[in-house]
Amino acid sequence: MARKILNFFISILPSVIFLIMEFAFTIMGMIAYMVLGASFKGVSIDVILDEMMDIIADPDVNTGIMVVFESFILITYGFWHHKVISSSEKGVIPKNANIISVVSVLVIATGMTLVIGYVTFAEDLMNPAWYDEFEEMMEGAGLGDSMSPLALFYAVIMAPLAEELIFRGLTLHYAKKAFPVWVAIIYQAVLFGIFHMNIYQGIYAFVAGLFMGIVAHYGGSIAWTVLLHMVYNFMESVPLFDLLDHAYDSYFHFLFVLTVGVLICMAGLFWFKRGVDRKNTENALYEKLLAQYREEETAGLSQNTF
Numbered sequence: 001m002a003r004k005i006l007n008f009f010i011s012i013l014p015s016v017i018f019l020i021m022e023f024a025f026t027i028m029g030m031i032a033y034m035v036l037g038a039s040f041k042g043v044s045i046d047v048i049l050d051e052m053m054d055i056i057a058d059p060d061v062n063t064g065i066m067v068v069f070e071s072f073i074l075i076t077y078g079f080w081h082h083k084v085i086s087s088s089e090k091g092v093i094p095k096n097a098n099i100i101s102v103v104s105v106l107v108i109a110t111g112m113t114l115v116i117g118y119v120t121f122a123e124d125l126m127n128p129a130w131y132d133e134f135e136e137m138m139e140g141a142g143l144g145d146s147m148s149p150l151a152l153f154y155a156v157i158m159a160p161l162a163e164e165l166i167f168r169g170l171t172l173h174y175a176k177k178a179f180p181v182w183v184a185i186i187y188q189a190v191l192f193g194i195f196h197m198n199i200y201q202g203i204y205a206f207v208a209g210l211f212m213g214i215v216a217h218y219g220g221s222i223a224w225t226v227l228l229h230m231v232y233n234f235m236e237s238v239p240l241f242d243l244l245d246h247a248y249d250s251y252f253h254f255l256f257v258l259t260v261g262v263l264i265c266m267a268g269l270f271w272f273k274r275g276v277d278r279k280n281t282e283n284a285l286y287e288k289l290l291a292q293y294r295e296e297e298t299a300g301l302s303q304n305t306f
Contacts, residue, residue: 004178011174014166015195025069063151070158077165094221095283100275108268109231112211114261119204130200155237160229167192168216168225185213218273
């Protein structure tokens with residue numbers, strides 16, 4: 001029992017430490033800029049503060065800061081994750097990867113785009129101000145409708161890598177030691193939603209976290225959820241999948257597209273599990289045959305030894 005309680009508290013640490021480091025990184029950067037600016041430019045702190053406010057309001061600068069910070073997170077959390085996971089989970093390409101499982105991840109991402117589109121639609125109905133606050137925040141971070149190449153790189157590559165290390169990597173790893181599997185999946189999804197620090201993004205991040213938690217559990221590696229997260233963010237970042245533009249024109253159309261999205265997700269998850277299970281069976285059989293071969297080879301060498 002004590003061990004489970006300890007793992008519960010450890011499971012909170014990855015996200016809490018991230019937020020603390022992010023705050024500290026920002027404060028130290030501001031202090032360094034003020035001190036260096038006052039020293040080299042020979043101007044007052046008030047002038048430096050005004051300049052700093054202008055810089056902070058620049059979306060490109062914010063994107064650059066996020067990329068630098070996420071790079072630091074990838075190194076530190078990557079080392080932590082590498083130390084705690086089993087050898088079977090290590091590697092860029094999962095050992096249970098095959099065509100079925102890879103294609104299934106792409107299918108799940110497509111279904112998630114539809115389902116989460118309806119989640120955000122429901123949020124807009126509940127409180128339109130949530131979206132306005134979210135949009136303003138995204139624009140300030142350089143992640144609005146017209147993203148720069150650096151912002152796209154951050155949204156599609158850097159953010160998925162860091163967030164999967166934190167939540168489906170470390171948080172879910174410790175949570176499964178403290179709770180039953182399905183409770184752990186829901187728990188990490190809740191933390192994933194809270195982590196985004198705004199209610200609009202937090203609600204749909206919770207839904208996305210459920211899908212990613214299921215994929216991480218059945219896939220046995222965060223490599224699967226990194227791929228899923230990257231594909232989903234790409235679909236949301238690049239205006240190629242405007243599937244919901246006319247989904248609200250009629251009640252029938254609304255339900256039809258929502259049903260299609262749910263069915264696509266269910267089919268993707270079914271085939272994903274089937275694909276990784278098949279590959280796991282093949283790997284286990286190969287390991288068994290290899291072990292038998294080595295035993296026979298060792299026995300043969302013993303008999304030939306004088």
